[in-house]
Amino acid sequence: MTNAIEFIHVKKEYQEQDVIEDLNLSIRKGELFVLVGESGSGKTTTLKMINRLEKLTDGEIFVNGKDSQAVSDRKLRKDIGYVLQQIALFPTMTVAQNISVIPEMKKMPKSEIKKLTYELLSKVGLKPEDYWKRMPNELSGGEQQRIGILRAVIAQPSIILMDEPFSALDPLSRKQLQDLVLNIHEKFDTTIVFVTHDMNEALKLGDRIAIMSKGKVLQVATPEQIAQNPANDFVRDFFKASLVKNIYDVYIGRVGMVQGYITEKPNQKSMLVDSQETMRAVFKILSKYEYVAVQEGKEILGYLSRQQVISYLSEHEKD
Template identity: 50%
Template sequence: MEPIIEFKDVSKEFEGNVVLKDLNISVKKGEVFVLVGPSGSGKTTSLKMINGLVEPTNGNLYFKNKRIKDYNIQKLRWQIGYVLQQIALFPTMSVKENIEVIPEMLGWNKEQRNKRVDELLQEVDMDPEQFRDRMPSELSGGQQQRIGIIRALASEPDIVLMDEPFSALDPISRASLQDLVLELHQKLGNTIIFVTHNMKEAMKIGSRIAVMHEGKLIQCDTPDEIQKNPANQFVEEFFDETTDEVYTQTLETLYNGGFYQSAETADVALPSLSMDTSLSEVFDLLAEQDAFILKRDGKPIASINRSDVFRFLSQEG
């Protein structure tokens, strides 16, 4: 399959400092390609080169086999969605107006825009009647980021760039939005290039992962291959270090800290988890469920809901 994006011997210097060195990457159409690495590794600089926000000092980038520098940069950006960590919704515009910004620039008529806005809101479980005319200030952080994601998808772009989009969110919202990105990708089949400093996130969402360090590409492969065969000690240690400590704790930590409710009033239809379940699994479950029952030796001993976990996370922070 022809690559949709190619970096060929790309280097970048800022005021004499080399931030990228001889980067060669090919991104296939329709994959979720993740750039991962610590701060200063060059991953965000690489991402910004794709939509022309940063130009390489040496080498070339190609989009659909044409050099990016040979495109009309404004028209190119209309083909590329962009999701930032800082959400960046326009505060004086409604949810609907935020979502339809690029389709309106592209000349979509009002009926087309209205239909697209409602379709996308439904995709992220936000009732159009309820949310269409709200202002960003009336939304939670997670809801704002959902709007940021579907705004980037509104014009049906060839590529969506995501720069650390969930790093400022709590683990439950983060898990929920990771699932959302994967669901939308499965439905729409677009190409996503995703930047993160968290290897756990990269492993969850990436079709392939490019591990970067000090401006160089260290390893590029599938999540399974990187986990089984890290290229060097840096990749192995980075994998271990970026697994947040809170993720490795278990439900026993919450229970012993008193972050639970009585099991007697809990809905018996709720899913149940054992004491040794990791909080990583808990966050994934609570992205879909409001609560669950905690069991010890097969017997219900407590019920835990999202509020209990948020209280625990606040204490941990």
């Protein structure tokens, strides 16, 4: 498989201190590749060196087979989309105008831009007739992030860089946007490099994951390989700590899959909850009810007991 991005003996220094040490890394064309690690691990610096927002100190980076240092910033970034945690939508432009900025720069026909904008807004659950003329200050954080993603993908770049894009959002919005990234990746076969500090997010999204610490890549593998065969103690502990830290933000639908739903409707009263609701919210409900009825769309998937949820929490907190 052809590599979309390749780091060869890349080094990055800040004030004579190594931030990235001798990085050798290949990201395959059409891959959803996740860089995960704690704050200061070097993952964002690695991402930014791809489009030269950070300049490397030594080594080589090849993007789509070309030396990234041998072309202008403009030419390099022309085929690279970029999504940040804090989406910088143009405040004086409407939603449609924000989305059309990059394709207009690429001289895409206006009729095609309009058609694509309409289709993409519809795909992410934002009715074009309602959102077309809205201003950024009229959008929620999750809606702004959707527009930022659409702006990055509408011109169909070969590579999209995403730097902790969902870390400031609530769990439900984060889950919806993670699903959106997976859908975009499947539809356009775009190479996506995604940075996160959340191992659960990395495991959900990544075709492969690179775990970083102190400027070094400790392991590159599929989610299954990392879960089953961590390369060292740091990787194993980071994996487990992430699961424990985020256990109350796990979705109740996942608990059902792990523990198995009670198939028959219980005699006691139950509270109806969405399958995308978090454990944190459901645990509060179960202080008053013995069961919750888990719903997805209009369908009730099954019932979960208070004891099942407590057992699930206890099992994972021991990890």
